[in-house]
Amino acid sequence: xxxxxxxxxxxxxxxxxxxxxxxxxxxxxxxxxxxxxxxxxxxxxxxxxxxxxxxxxxxxxxxxxxxxxxxxxxxxxxxxxxxxxxxxxxxxxxxxxxxxxxxxxxxxxxxxxxxxxxxxxxxxxxxxxxxxxxxxxxxxxxxxxxxxxxxxxxxxxxxxxxxxxxxxxxxxxxxxxxxxxxxxxxxxxxxxxxxxxxxxxxxxxxxxxxxxxxxxxxxxxxxxxxxxxxxxxxxxxxxxxxxxxxxxxxxxxxxxxxxxxxxxxxxxxxxxxxxxxxxxxxxxxxxxxxxxxxxxxxxxxxxxxxxxxxxxxxxxxxxxxxxxxxxxxxxxxxxxxxxxxxxxxxxxxxxxxxxxxxxxxxxxxxxxxxxxxxxxxxxxxxxxxxxxxxxxxxxxxxxxxxxxxxxxxxxxxxxxxxxxxxxxxxxxxxxxxxxxxxxxxxxxxxxxxxxxxxxxxxxxxxxxxxxxxxxxxxxxxxxxxxxxxxxxxxxxxxxxxxxxxxxxxxxxxxxxxxxxxxxxxxxxxxxxxxxxxxxxxxxxxxxxxxxxxxxxxxxxxxxxxxxxxxxxxxxxxxxxxxxxxxxxxxxxxxxxxxxxxxxxxxxxxxxxxxxxxxxxxxxxxxxxxxxxxxxxxxxxxxxxxxxxxxxxxxxxxxxxxxxxxxxxxxxxxxxxxxxxxxxxxxxxxxxxxxxxxxxxxxxxxxxx
Ligand SMILES: [Fe+2]
Numbered sequence: 060x061x062x063x064x065x066x067x068x069x070x071x072x073x074x075x076x077x078x079x080x081x082x083x084x085x086x087x088x089x090x091x092x093x094x095x096x097x098x099x100x101x102x103x104x105x106x107x108x109x110x111x112x113x114x115x116x117x118x119x120x121x122x123x124x125x126x127x128x129x130x131x132x133x134x135x136x137x138x139x140x141x142x143x144x145x146x147x148x149x150x151x152x153x154x155x156x157x158x159x160x161x162x163x164x165x166x167x168x169x170x171x172x173x174x175x176x177x178x179x180x181x182x183x184x185x186x187x188x189x190x191x192x193x194x195x196x197x198x199x200x201x202x203x204x205x206x207x208x209x210x211x212x213x214x215x216x217x218x219x220x221x222x223x224x225x226x227x228x229x230x231x232x233x234x235x236x237x238x239x240x241x242x243x244x245x246x247x248x249x250x251x252x253x254x255x256x257x258x259x260x261x262x263x264x265x266x267x268x269x270x271x272x273x274x275x276x277x278x279x280x281x282x283x284x285x286x287x288x289x290x291x292x293x294x295x296x297x298x299x300x301x302x303x304x305x306x307x308x309x310x311x312x313x314x315x316x317x318x319x320x321x322x323x324x325x326x327x328x329x330x331x332x333x334x335x336x337x338x339x340x341x342x343x344x345x346x347x348x349x350x351x352x353x354x355x356x357x358x359x360x361x362x363x364x365x366x367x368x369x370x371x372x373x374x375x376x377x378x379x380x381x382x383x384x385x386x387x388x389x390x391x392x393x394x395x396x397x398x399x400x401x402x403x404x405x406x407x408x409x410x411x412x413x414x415x416x417x418x419x420x421x422x423x424x425x426x427x428x429x430x431x432x433x434x435x436x437x438x439x440x441x442x443x444x445x446x447x448x449x450x451x452x453x454x455x456x457x458x459x460x461x462x463x464x465x466x467x468x469x470x471x472x473x474x475x476x477x478x479x480x481x482x483x484x485x486x487x488x489x490x491x492x493x494x495x496x497x498x499x500x501x502x503x504x505x506x507x508x509x510x511x512x513x514x515x516x517x518x519x520x521x522x523x524x525x526x527x528x529x530x531x532x533x534x535x536x537x538x539x540x541x542x543x544x545x546x547x548x549x550x551x552x553x554x555x556x557x558x559x560x561x562x563x564x565x566x567x568x569x570x571x572x573x574x575x576x577x578x579x580x581x582x583x584x585x586x587x588x589x590x591x592x593x594x595x596x597x598x599x600x601x602x603x604x605x606x607x608x609x610x611x612x613x614x615x616x617x618x619x620x621x622x623x624x625x626x627x628x629x630x631x632x633x634x635x636x637x638x639x640x641x642x643x644x645x646x647x648x649x650x651x652x653x654x655x656x657x658x659x660x661x662x663x664x665x666x667x668x669x670x671x672x673x674x675x676x677x678x679x680x681x682x683x684x685x686x687x688x689x690x691x692x693x694x695x696x697x698x699x700x701x702x703x704x705x706x707x708x709x710x711x712x713x714x715x716x717x718x719x720x721x722x723x724x725x726x727x728x729x730x731x732x733x734x735x736x737x738x739x740x741x742x743x744x745x746x747x748x749x750x751x752x753x754x755x756x757x758x759x760x761x762x763x
Pocket of ligand 1: 283
């Protein structure tokens with residue numbers, strides 16, 4: 060099955076922590092979770108005391124700022140952006156604090172100052188602090204500013220002791236947990252600065268600047284592939300499809316594999332973050348909103364899992380690289396993530412690990428080798444953040460604790476059906492996922508897991524304990540099953556489909572993790588949890604639908620909503636097929652012009668569309684049992700999603716943009732192709748969620 064795996068660019072499937080959660084959840088009265096921590100950190104009015112706050116800052120590797128420090132910044136200030144070439148950023152706000160970030164580009168000093176103000180002219184400064192900078196953190200710094208007002212917009216800036224300043228950043232605190240106003244935020248993933256432009260951010264900024272104040276975004280949820288660690292150099296490859304290869308980064312110690320390069324040292328990983336942050340649209344976005352980041356696969360390694368990499372079908376130990384990846388993430392993406400190995404305010408202090416083969420796995424597929432465990436535990440990414448009354452954002456890590464997918468192993472090769480590229484009988488993928496003996500697998504194995512046992516128990520606990528209207532799962536990997544109905548192909552087009560019924564697309568994709576999704580859906584059903592919604596990226600395509608494990612002919616019982624955002628710029632599955640799928644292939648009509656129809660309506664619609672070019676006629680032949688869980692799919696879509704979570708409904712807007720081959724010089728980032736809105740009313744316990752789709756502008760063509 061490995062041979063059918065996607066190519067790198069179209070990848071679809073690439074302590075103090077309790078204190079942190081204690082603060083996040085501090086005002087959820089009656090919650091049993093973190094009870095001890097709550098009493099420890101809560102001061103008056105549900106906020107931490109200054110002392111507790113400083114301990115919390117230390118736990119995430121940030122200097123704590125609370126009010127105006129005695130060590131005052133210089134009175135004179137002059138903007139000198141060139142000294143801070145990666146700009147400024149903020150991250151993971153709660154209702155009284157937020158982390159501020161910058162990097163000093165010309166390291167001649169060991170201290171920076173930061174100021175936070177009510178206004179962009181800094182006439183009402185509310186907080187200031189000094190923070191050390193050093194080579195140990197590549198001159199990056201993190202300051203957790205506390206004592207701020209909830210749901211409030213602040214300006215911030217960094218400066219050197221002689222008053223040379225960064226650009227001015229803007230950040231926003233979360234609303235108070237009792238605040239009943241709607242929460243609006245964007246979610247994004249998969250920006251590839253080596254192969255495309257970040258026009259989607261420009262569009263997002265343009266629209267937000269013009270929106271009424273109460274309709275502006277509160278934050279940007281970044282669901283991973285913030286960087287692509289695979290880099291092509293122009294001398295190795297000038298173009299990718301219709302895309303120009305940009306010469307954005309050179310790895311000092313890179314390893315060349317095929318025609319691309321991968322990082323091998325901490326400085327290599329740092330170099331790719333710096334290169335990406337020189338993109339003006341990405342940098343402006345980070346200066347405008349707090350980001351809430353989570354890594355996906357490419358922050359570490361394309362086909363990596365735990366502390367291992369896979370290239371050319373072979374797994375190799377890569378614990379040192381996993382730690383480098385985590386350290387670079389910590390340094391460049393401000394987030395409330397625990398680092399068990401460090402007590403430093405400003406440096407990561409990596410655990411010492413060696414690349415050591417991982418040969419023993421526990422009953423959940425977790426490699427027990429000590430370096431593997433040390434590497435994956437060096438930065439704990441999963442966490443819950445709260446926005447007002449309506450949003451608990453529960454973010455999980457799909458790469459550090461995941462077991463290896465058996466579809467990657469050569470024993471699965473007999474499942475391949477060359478006539479149906481990428482398609483497998485659903486029952487085969489069920490068996491593969493469940494660990495049953497199949498193909499050349501003679502022994503049973505544990506079911507596939509993305510989350511791992513410990514994180515999954517934590518996740519389910521968070522879901523059950525949440526009192527927010529909407530329990531939003533920030534899961535970098537898409538969950539909606541991708542399937543097709545080749546059993547309905549007319550005879551004679553190609554070989555007869557050998558499956559018992561439907562086909563699923565292979566891939567390291569949560570859609571194929573049937574057992575784990577089933578476990579989660581059953582848990583939600585059993586505990587009567589409502590308001591569950593999944594937000595994902597990774598698939599490089601827009602999807603809106605309903606979360607359910609079983610599809611017809613089994614009983615379809617949705618328990619929540621699910622949305623996948625198109626990539627910011629990385630090429631998607633339709634683009635890849637347009638360039639690589641043979642034009643004379645008997646199934647060309649299914650996989651290229653009709654790909655979106657194939658996933659939502661089925662083969663008969665594709666064939667009709669190929670014959671007549673008439674979309675309405677094609678939809679008349681829709682197979683209603685194929686995808687009752689999908690209301691929108693665009694395998695060629697780029698752009699971003701916007702969520703509005705209110706007391707009675709959740710709306711998700713997809714803003715589609717043209718393929719971002721080059722940077723738009725327009726202030727709005729270029730035209731949009733469509734804007735579609737999905738709306739679900741909050742459902743009561745025992746009811747099923749329903750999604751209603753509305754096209755607001757543009758033409759989503761075959762996506763509906
Ligand atoms: Fe991606």
